[in-house]
Amino acid sequence: MVSVMRHIFVSGCYDIIHAGHVQFFREAKSLGDFLTVSFASSDVLWAHKQRRSSLPDEHKKGILEALDMVDQVVIGTGTEHGLDFLEDFRRLRPDVLAVTEDDQYSDKKRELCAEIGAEYVILPKTPPKYEPVSTSQLVKWIRAPKDAPLRVDFAGGWLDVPRYARPGGFIVNCAIQPKVSLRDWGYERNAGLGGSGAWALLNGNTGVDEEIGLGVGWQDPAVIRETGLCVWRSSVKPSLELKTDGTMLQGLMALWWSGNSHDTPGMADLRRDYAAIEAASRIAREGIIKSDVRTLGQGVAASYAAQLVEGMKPLPEAVGCLGHKYCGGGFGGYALYLFESRDARNTYVTANASARAIEPYSNWE
Numbered sequence: 001m002v003s004v005m006r007h008i009f010v011s012g013c014y015d016i017i018h019a020g021h022v023q024f025f026r027e028a029k030s031l032g033d034f035l036t037v038s039f040a041s042s043d044v045l046w047a048h049k050q051r052r053s054s055l056p057d058e059h060k061k062g063i064l065e066a067l068d069m070v071d072q073v074v075i076g077t078g079t080e081h082g083l084d085f086l087e088d089f090r091r092l093r094p095d096v097l098a099v100t101e102d103d104q105y106s107d108k109k110r111e112l113c114a115e116i117g118a119e120y121v122i123l124p125k126t127p128p129k130y131e132p133v134s135t136s137q138l139v140k141w142i143r144a145p146k147d148a149p150l151r152v153d154f155a156g157g158w159l160d161v162p163r164y165a166r167p168g169g170f171i172v173n174c175a176i177q178p179k180v181s182l183r184d185w186g187y188e189r190n191a192g193l194g195g196s197g198a199w200a201l202l203n204g205n206t207g208v209d210e211e212i213g214l215g216v217g218w219q220d221p222a223v224i225r226e227t228g229l230c231v232w233r234s235s236v237k238p239s240l241e242l243k244t245d246g247t248m249l250q251g252l253m254a255l256w257w258s259g260n261s262h263d264t265p266g267m268a269d270l271r272r273d274y275a276a277i278e279a280a281s282r283i284a285r286e287g288i289i290k291s292d293v294r295t296l297g298q299g300v301a302a303s304y305a306a307q308l309v310e311g312m313k314p315l316p317e318a319v320g321c322l323g324h325k326y327c328g329g330g331f332g333g334y335a336l337y338l339f340e341s342r343d344a345r346n347t348y349v350t351a352n353a354s355a356r357a358i359e360p361y362s363n364w365e
Helices: 018-029 044-051 057-065 086-092 106-116 135-143 195-202 209-212 219-226 274-290 293-310 343-349
Strands: 009-013 035-039 072-078 096-100 119-123 148-155 172-182 230-233 242-243 251-255 320-325 332-339 355-361
Touching: 009 018, 009 086, 018 035, 018 096, 018 119, 035 044, 035 057, 035 086, 044 332, 057 106, 072 086, 072 106, 096 106, 106 119, 135 242, 148 195, 148 219, 148 274, 148 293, 172 195, 172 219, 172 274, 219 230, 219 242, 230 274, 242 251, 251 343, 274 293, 293 320, 293 332, 332 343, 343 355
Parallel strands: 009 035, 009 096, 035 072, 096 119
Antiparallel strands: 148 172, 172 230, 172 355, 230 242, 251 332, 251 355, 320 332
16 A cells, blocks of 8 residues: 655744744644745745844755755745745645644635645644744844943933823933943842843843833833933833933942842832922933033932932932932932042042942943
């Protein structure tokens, strides 16, 4: 008796081949004897997902052909979403089209299978041998920077929280260096410097939606991604009004560690004077517009006054300091100190074991 070869067909972008793809190919091959893998051409990938291919088509084809469970590789060039493989599928007339449970084009593919008499098989999600990843995740990781700045806020904090946004209010903040990386984080954690925003960026995400989802504001990922010394309009989404490279702050900033971490989401709904916060933001904005550090210091001092009313402990004073305040949500974490001169800043840092110098950071540099 002559055995009948059962032909299996799968399709996808397979832009960056990973272990999850290999597992899927093995499971598909187990349904029959001959496996054809179709992948979307670079032109299709760009047209459908506005994404450049990770490799030239022929290189990607060569990698797929080298897999022991793959018998044939074709390149999909069709323009219809989800059916770029249509021409090859009709020509080859396979017995089975295998798909995953989360296939977005199941209706179209079922109709195509009915047209040529192929079986439509959904492969269940089986426990993977490896931690699951997607091509989108891999693209994000590849695009992610190797390091990122943190940030300090001078005035207007909480006005970036959508439910507390005030038309006419501002958020004034600055990206800072030394920067951090996933392997080297030279600052205290949960400290008011926007670490969650930096962490998101280092993992290839923008972080804005994630921060808002936590019930806090967007200023951390916004300024960490933008960098520089920035003035933002208070609104439900980041709206940049002004950016400078922060030269006016060179040698004038320091951080003081309070010794206590804090939880910004847990403080988001405390009672506070938003009118005072808005007024402070206007003063700080004026300082940036005029490139006047003393006016900026007045905005910082006004922000601190609002924090004291909120119930935060008074900060230690420092000689030559134009203004200081808690970073982020306050009630612990780091505090920002803005000095009138580099000498005053350096003297403070040298004499205080809990203090460190920081500088503005801009990707214009």
